[in-house]
Amino acid sequence: MDDPARITAYQALLAVHRDEAYANLILPSLMREAGLSSRDAAFATELTYGTLRHRGTLDAIIGRAAERDVARIDPPARDALRLGAYQLLHTRVPSHAAVASTVDLVRSVAPGATGFANAVLRRIAEKDIDAWLTVVAPNEAEDPVGHLAMVHNHPEWIVRAFRDALGGDLAETARALAADNDRPEVHLCARPGLGDAAELADRVGGSPGAFSPYAVYLPSGAPGELAEIRQGRAHVQDEGSQLVAAALVEAPLEGRDEQWLDLCAGPGGKAGLLAAIAAQRGAYLTAVEVTEQRANMVVNAVKGLPAKVLAMDGRLAGQERELPEAGFDRVLVDAPCTGLGSLRRRPESRWRKQPSDLPPLTKLQRELLTAALLAVRPGGLVAYVTCSPHPVETKLAVTEAIKRGQGCELIDARAAFPAGMPGLGDGPTVQLWPHRHGTDAMFLALLRRTM
């Protein structure tokens, strides 16, 4: 089969579904191995990411057209069918080409299923996506969550989490889900002290971000190839991540402001930004990361800056000589979380995550926040951050800490964002959203230790 873009996309899908590979890691290496032209690489990327994002709906449509549950279709034929259905329903590839190329693919990877694939694809090609959605989506009035889940390609438990985070507003929930299906721009962070965002934007052909003073948007291209990144003048970081890290050090603080702590630092995006700001302000960053390999990445991210990295468990903060009780003025807890706020950047992840991921994470989040509140000095600030809007990981974690009587109070985090930034809600916590801000859905609570 002489169709390198489709074969590469198929191999990527198989690796994601069979080996639990990450598309953003496996696809570039498969494309390199196949020596794809830039045109074929763009097509393979569109096919892989699009098919992964739309998997829930594609599977429902394939199941209906095949008159059997997709779980009962052999994996090679199933992934080829997903690829074919995606082309038929979501791209401008002419139907006959989508069917013929997919049947060729099935012939080479699952020869026994060629006739079956041909019949299923022809049935799918009879309707467009809107017509199929009327067939497979539950009735909107009777089952609004099920309807949104099918129309916007998300598992129902994630739809419910977004709805709850948005105060039950289903119309806005629909916009939030739709934004997860758009291909996000790459965001760069200009390293403070080494030039500003406008200069960086000029050099890389991007545009300055809408909100973060460090952000640059890159519409396309491979950021790893940029000299600015290789030279440490910029790093790849979502604008929302920049904003919540900067909010910790923008918030007003009375008294000493020299010792900063990042309790969950790996791989080092926020630590790099904080340490660069620390260099300008005469402060010093201690960065903690439990995983040895990620701690090494943090070492790299803060090289040449006033910072040290400790490979240890952040839950020991406040109890260890190197992380003494009340030893820090500002503390970031960028807690391990479900990552529901960055689904747009990892197309396969929404189908891989499970509600059962939540309990161990929420336990760890609460333990890390407790440790942070011990390590910060009275009057000092803790920023509790997640890359998830799930209320159990966000507001509930914070209200529980306050209820536990840990001697802290919430301060209005909105004041620590750039003046005039819209869509920050009623406070005191802030939830960013892709559909409101073009950022990942980062959550920030700012807590002041009161005693």
Ligand SMILES: C[S@@+](CC[C@H](N)C(=O)[O-])C[C@H]1O[C@@H](n2cnc3c(N)ncnc32)[C@H](O)[C@@H]1O
């Ligand atoms: C959300 S990520 C942090 C991202 C990071 N702040 C950045 O901007 O690049 C959470 C990190 O916490 C680390 N982690 C998990 N449990 C931890 C613990 N008990 N103590 C310290 N770090 C922990 C994870 O390995 C992971 O690297």
